[in-house]
Amino acid sequence: xxxGALHARLVIERSDDFRLDVDLSIEPGRTAALLGPNxxxxxxxxxxxxGLLPIDSGSIRLGDEILDDPDAGVFVPAEDRGVGVVFQxxxxxxxxxxxxxxxxxxxxxxxxxxxxxxASREWLTRVGLEGMEGERPGEVSGGQAQRVALARALAxxxxxxxxxxxxxxxxVTTRTALRRSLADHLSxxxxxxxLITHDxxxxxLLADEVYVMEAGVITQTGAPDEIRLRPRTKxxxxxxxxxxxxxxxxxxxxxxxxFIVHIADHTLAGPVLLIIHPHAVSIHRxxxxxxxxxxxxxxxxxxxxLGDRVRLxxxxxxxxTAEVTGEAREALSLAPGVPVWLSLKATEIGxxxxx
Amino acid sequence: MILLGALGTALVAxxxxxxxxxxxxAELGSVITSxxxxxxxxxxxxxxxxxxxxxxxxxxxxxxxxxxxEFPGRHxxxxxxxxxxxxxxxxxxxxLLFALGRRGLVGEPVYEATGLVLPFSTWGVxxxxxxxxxxxxxxxxxxxxxxxxxxxEGAAASLGARRWTVLRRVTLPMVGPSLxxxxxxxxxxxxxxxxxxxxxxxxxxxxxxTLPLAVFVALESDRGVAVAISLLMVVVSLxxxxxxxxRWWRVS
Numbered sequence: 001x002x003x004g005a006l007h008a009r010l011v012i013e014r015s016d017d018f019r020l021d022v023d024l025s026i027e028p029g030r031t032a033a034l035l036g037p038n039x040x041x042x043x044x045x046x047x048x049x050x051g052l053l054p055i056d057s058g059s060i061r062l063g064d065e066i067l068d069d070p071d072a073g074v075f076v077p078a079e080d081r082g083v084g085v086v087f088q089x090x091x092x093x094x095x096x097x098x099x100x101x102x103x104x105x106x107x108x109x110x111x112x113x114x115x116x117x118x119a120s121r122e123w124l125t126r127v128g129l130e131g132m133e134g135e136r137p138g139e140v141s142g143g144q145a146q147r148v149a150l151a152r153a154l155a156x157x158x159x160x161x162x163x164x165x166x167x168x169x170x171x172v173t174t175r176t177a178l179r180r181s182l183a184d185h186l187s188x189x190x191x192x193x194x195l196i197t198h199d200x201x202x203x204x205l206l207a208d209e210v211y212v213m214e215a216g217v218i219t220q221t222g223a224p225d226e227i228r229l230r231p232r233t234k235x236x237x238x239x240x241x242x243x244x245x246x247x248x249x250x251x252x253x254x255x256x257x258x259f260i261v262h263i264a265d266h267t268l269a270g271p272v273l274l275i276i277h278p279h280a281v282s283i284h285r286x287x288x289x290x291x292x293x294x295x296x297x298x299x300x301x302x303x304x305x306l307g308d309r310v311r312l313x314x315x316x317x318x319x320x321t322a323e324v325t326g327e328a329r330e331a332l333s334l335a336p337g338v339p340v341w342l343s344l345k346a347t348e349i350g351x352x353x354x355x
Numbered sequence: 356m357i358l359l360g361a362l363g364t365a366l367v368a369x370x371x372x373x374x375x376x377x378x379x380x381a382e383l384g385s386v387i388t389s390x391x392x393x394x395x396x397x398x399x400x401x402x403x404x405x406x407x408x409x410x411x412x413x414x415x416x417x418x419x420x421x422x423x424x425e426f427p428g429r430h431x432x433x434x435x436x437x438x439x440x441x442x443x444x445x446x447x448x449x450x451l452l453f454a455l456g457r458r459g460l461v462g463e464p465v466y467e468a469t470g471l472v473l474p475f476s477t478w479g480v481x482x483x484x485x486x487x488x489x490x491x492x493x494x495x496x497x498x499x500x501x502x503x504x505x506x507x508e509g510a511a512a513s514l515g516a517r518r519w520t521v522l523r524r525v526t527l528p529m530v531g532p533s534l535x536x537x538x539x540x541x542x543x544x545x546x547x548x549x550x551x552x553x554x555x556x557x558x559x560x561x562x563x564x565t566l567p568l569a570v571f572v573a574l575e576s577d578r579g580v581a582v583a584i585s586l587l588m589v590v591v592s593l594x595x596x597x598x599x600x601x602r603w604w605r606v607s
Contacts, residue, residue, distance in 0.1 A: 047509070050509070050513045051512070051513070052509040052512065052513070077512070078509065078512035078513050079512045079513075079514075079515050079516055079517055080515075081513075082515075083513060084513070085510070085513045087506065087509075087510055091504075091506055091507050091510040093507065093510075093511075093524075093525060093528075093529075094529070095528045095529060095531065096528075104511065104514050104516070104524070105514035105515050105516075108511070108514055108515040108516035108517070108520050108524075109515045152514065153514075156514055156515055
């Protein structure tokens with residue numbers, strides 16, 4: 001099956017004066033993340049593209065085919081769209097075995113039972129679940145259920161893959177491991193891929209492009225770095241503004257190039273990802289006294305006002321985004337080119353193992 | 356509490372013990388294999404199973420409409436369909452007679468067109484049983500459909516399943532336990548049906564005389580026979596209950 005790009009303009013009006021108006025384009029082989037807080041209409045976007053909810057106006061196009069266009073009177077039902085979905089909470093059929101769940105799509109498409117089972121077994125092997133064929137969804141762990149859901153969606157060889165919060169039901173350790181394997185499976189999928197998430201780390205690590213969505217509309221679109229460095233709304237600044245820094249951990253120290261960051265966890269070793277919230281970075285005009293072990297001097301490279309708060313970019317050796325109040329900016333006379341001291345408490349740095 | 360609980364249990368147990376106490380154990384075999392009883396048993400099984408089958412075919416769509424489709428007057432339709440639950444069966448039988456009798460609203464044109472007479476026929480028994488029993492299926496399945504997370508059906512559709520496949524492979528299996536419970540209740544209600552049947556279908560041995568009607572007749576003539584038939588019905592009901600005990604008792 002050939003893979004075309006997704007072009008969607010979705011307008012959905014609900015009676016409770018909620019209006020969704022979203023524009024999306026995803027090329028084959030690219031991953032877009034739809035990043036936004038809960039209750040902003042992200043799952044509605046999934047339903048509309050999957051064909052479970054008709055749009056009120058706009059159009060959905062996949063390659064050359066129009067999937068939904070109310071003005072033209074076109075609506076392709078979900079079962080004919082070839083859109084693979086990993087649903088929030090996975091929605092595995094509880095009365096069917098793991099194997100039958102994966103085979104469900106193929107059998108619905110009239111594939112012969114034995115070849116559907118064979119193909120499904122291969123998919124289960126591919127997601128690392130060989131030997132689990134006979135289990136019921138209720139008997140497998142959250143991480144396994146996620147992989148069954150992924151295999152079930154991929155087994156139908158869809159033209160487009162939608163993942164609705166695929167990692168949010170998992171505990172932190174599983175999430176990190178599965179994020180890596182999800183990245184592999186995503187890169188093996190040739191069509192457009194869309195990841196719905198409220199977790200900026202997930203969006204930035206898995207997506208080529210991020211759509212920030214708030215209250216039913218897209219407020220910013222761009223590459224992950226662009227959103228992170230130049231957030232346009234308060235929400236984007238809050239959630240997407242975290243500094244993500246890759247480094248090598250050993251014994252409570254993380255090497256980031258030449259620079260050393262001290263972290264609270266002394267057991268971690270190997271590649272890690274540091275998550276440093278802009279609030280966690282303290283700014284001083286003189287070398288601070290006292291406890292913080294992470295203290296260094298640098299220079300302000302950029303100052304940006306976000307209402308009553310101010311966002312700063314700082315220079316080498318560890319370029320970071322920091323956030324201070326408007327008063328602090330006045331008091332410290334912060335402007336581009338001003339030399340400053342930064343400090344960072346080890347306990348305020350988030351650390352994740354990173355492949 | 357313990358005392359009241361014991362009293363409640365006794366309320367159910369004592370009549371059953373009474374049956375056992377009065378049972379004509381010596382002639383039980385010959386009574387049960389007598390022509391009258393065998394006819395009634397056969398008729399009861401046929402009519403209660405037919406009523407259950409009809410309720411399955413018609414009741415599930417009704418339950419689905421009530422649970423899933425918004426239409427004007429839905430509450431009215433629900434009330435109407437569930438009315439036989441609370442309606443005295445005799446009234447139901449009389450209503451059936453006025454509607455489907457040979458001179459009835461629907462019965463007359465049907466009779467003139469096909470020569471089919473429903474009252475006082477085995478079909479009449481099936482119809483009367485379905486009338487009183489189907490609401491049990493509708494109410495249980497509607498509740499289950501209502502509680503079923505519809506996103507599962509969406510997931511099935513996104514995997515390429517057409518409506519019929521979704522119903523057959525996802526919806527019905529997922530409401531399976533409730534559907535089974537509904538079917539058992541429906542069957543039990545049809546099996547024990549008396550009032551609507553005797554009013555609409557009469558009491559003709561071999562044609563419309565089911566086990567409950569046979570018990571009623573025997574009470575007037577031969578009490579031993581009445582007790583024997585009653586025991587037979589207890590046994591048949593117990594067999595069903597025991598066969599389903601896993602499902603029934605797991606609920607608690």
